[in-house]
Amino acid sequence: MNNDEKLEKMEGEQERILSFPSWFMEKIKGAVKRRTWEAGGDFNAKLRGDDHTERLEHLRKLFGNFLTFLYPNKYLAFYARLAKLLDEITSLSEGRIDLSSNSVLDFHRDPEVVVAMVKSLLKKGTSGDRSGDFRNAQGQAYEDPLDIYLSTLEVEEVMLFNNGTIANAAVLQGILSLFRNLEEAPCIIMDPRDHTSLQKPIRDSKLPDNKIITPSLADHNNIDKLKELISKHENGVLILESVYSAEGDILGDGDKQAVKELLELANQKSFIVIIDESHAIGVHNPDLMSEWGLNHLVHFKTASGSKGTGGGASFLTINGEGSDHVARIFKLIEPFTFTSTLHGSAIAHDRKVFEIMQDERGERGSQCIANAEYLRNRLKSRDFDIESKEGSAIVFIPVGFSEAAFEFTEILKKRGVIGSAFVAHATPLDKGGVRLSIPAKLTQTQLDFIFEAIMESVQEFMKTLLAKEGNTLESLRSNQHVVRFNDEAFQDPKAKVRQEPLHYVDPNFILIYERWHNKEGEESITGYQDYLRKCLGNILDIDPKNGARIHQALSAGLSKGLPGELVGAVTINVVHRIFGNQVPII
Template sequence: MSGGLSATARMALLARLSKRRGGEAPRPEAGSARDFATLPGMRDFALLGTALDSLGLESPLFQQHDGRAGAHSRIRGREVVNFASYDYLGLNGDPRVQAAAKAAIDRYGVSPSGARITAGERALHRELEAALAEWHGAEAALTFVSGHATNVTTIGHIMGPRDVVVHDAAIHNSCTEGIRLSGARRIPFAHNDLAAAERELAGARRGAQRALLLVEGHYSMDGDSPDLARCVAIARRHDAWLMVDEAHSLGVLGRGGRGVAEAQGVDPAGVDLWMGTLSKTLAAGGGYIAARADVIDWLRHTAPGSVYSVALAPPLAAAALEALRILRAEPERVARLAANGTGLRDRLKARGFNTGGSLGAAIVPVILGSSVRTARVAAALLERGVTSQVVVFPAVPEQSARLRFFVSAEHTPEDLDRAAEALSEAVAGAGRVESLPAGLVG
């Protein structure tokens, strides 16, 4: 099968999809406003699952890990080398981080039981925020219950219908959702094309009240970074704020793991809003914004994700704070991560794999093409004891489906060798290129 499914095969898939519904609860009449099948993408989602079934492929998503998913893990009782985790420095299993979380539970309980503005806060919250602000060279910081919620509530709150947001096309979903919530005009530019970013910002700025230039410090899909100094200059020339999402940069870029500003020797004061997560390097959960003190105080008292949301759980705040202390004291972890990231990227490139623009830091994509082929390779890779993240349509265009390898400071050279060898074998055994039905991706 090549270039898509035949009309006969497509009809068979649709028939199978219809049969699967036979034993389910009665559904509203087709076309009814109560029919969930009218939701955007619902039919294509179901068809994708049926296509995988017809090809004898299990979904590569939602793999169940039996314990801590560090550089090594167990999936359904089987030992694997794990490249699907954001535990970049291996701190999720560090006894000091775990002890800090347990001590916080003993003192404060598991939950803060309300929003900080009304139910009160814990000393941990302010201590963590002060440490995060210092880390980014900012005056203050504010934590939220998730990284996704951080971007949604912050962007949705600071921007409005008379404003414009110019952003990299590869920006995270949380950012685009925040822009959508704000009602601001949204203008994407081609990934890392800062000349295009400036053209778009210059053209849109004249008719907007406020403008925001939005980029990531380390792009999770491609493993590359923007030219931060140039971003600062563009934002200043056009009287715009600059926001940098450092979710995958903290603990990864720069000799000390302070992110893209340290890595590129740029004064962090040139960035108006630093965003980051606690769920990756810092081995907890949640997100934060670091900025000027007056901005943070305003967000603390007015942002919906702060005022109307429960506060960060005490054990998570304590774990993140301890992880940040370890990161500051043990920069050698960052050096090991950098060596492993470069080592895996170079091993894969030497075998002819397309790793895109990866810096070889913590994220190494392998672009394979079709979603079906990528799913086949992922399954074959897992059979060989190696797991990675799978990105298929519609998260990326159909011919840009890929595996993403997230590297840890805990990986060994033998792990990197095994991953490269296993991927070569998996791709060789995947057969011809197969595509999803043309009508599904067209």
């Protein structure tokens, strides 16, 4: 590399150094000067100087025999087998596939992660509990170094919290605490679908002059509208999610260049940028802003530990020149000072998770995304109007009004698939539905099972609705005289002021119901029956006596039109509970 190339590289690196807006740093400097402990840092270290030596010694005696017998290699093998068994017991053997959990990467039961947590607990117990701003004898809030967060997430400072709601409250209250009145407060620009934990702290906050800040809302995921709003102000705060939690929309619909231009404009206009990475961490490697190489344009990132990382710490990261000063002020606000520090096992959990993520190079997250895309494509093949969401592990099925969404969720559960009902205000009023968080571990057979369960649930849902007196396909389309599940007439006063009619049930459901119905009005879906025959064929090969008996009973049931939950209630139960791993699922 010649001198010119070196100079060009240095200039490029300098351009990537993120700076906080001058108006924000002036507020931070002023706040720092007002603190009497400015030069100290470890002002209360002696107050909490307890190394819990006696407790650790007690733990060593208590677990001595356990360590000798199982720990660590035998315990690792034992837990790996236990985790596999638990997975079979809680999922397939019960005829249920749980897609309501956000822990789609399966780190919550990964043997290496659990063993790392056990090691930490055996070594340190649950010692170290203290308020977030109190320090131990070494002047630290945590005994374990937090470098793994800084290196993995590519940031300069990190603050840990017990959940993502508190992390979001911390960053927003930290910023708002710097202002005395509404006139000097910055403009806050948000997406209307930003998580409630991002919206509520702003709507509930009051400045010292007793006035409330009202954020400016752009159209959902509309980059051009966001740019337009930012251009009207000299400074402000931009708050977005990288992956929107309800429907799985990727920021900017996955257009990296458009998002980059938006964040560059925000920085040029002296905006602070906050990105909630809760549904991106782990699914993307390690999160979306890092994967896209845009960390140099983001001042704060937050994430919940209950999502991709599978149960570790929730965190707030700080990036940019002066991050240490920002962190010192933010550690004085209520969400941090009144939050107990996490156990060392949570940090051990995250350390191991991040190590695995680095070793696997995002393999699990990529599999989540691929599984979700496979299911979307199968649903599209049956006329489901589902948007392509490249890079998302969430499949959202729009159903209609809240009551319809809850009813469909229950019907789907009977078919062996557990989803999460999402309704207003998380979605538009008449766009409630079921969110399916797609794990990496699902097989194609399981994905096909989910698909067929959804299709049969649509049929049952529509039949139940049409059975109500006065309901017809035409009335459902036009939304006239729609009788709901609780027999109350459908009336919505807000419908009069909306430009578009509000549909109790999504029109797409009506289309699917019509297209997949035969002349006699019975379901034409045969996927469940084909699936049963494949499974029963394997049973016959291994155990002809029992297999023939079950086959005879189920054949009689199928000829009478028994519903498809037989797959969940009988077939999978038989295959996994009675025959175990001897019977392969085709």
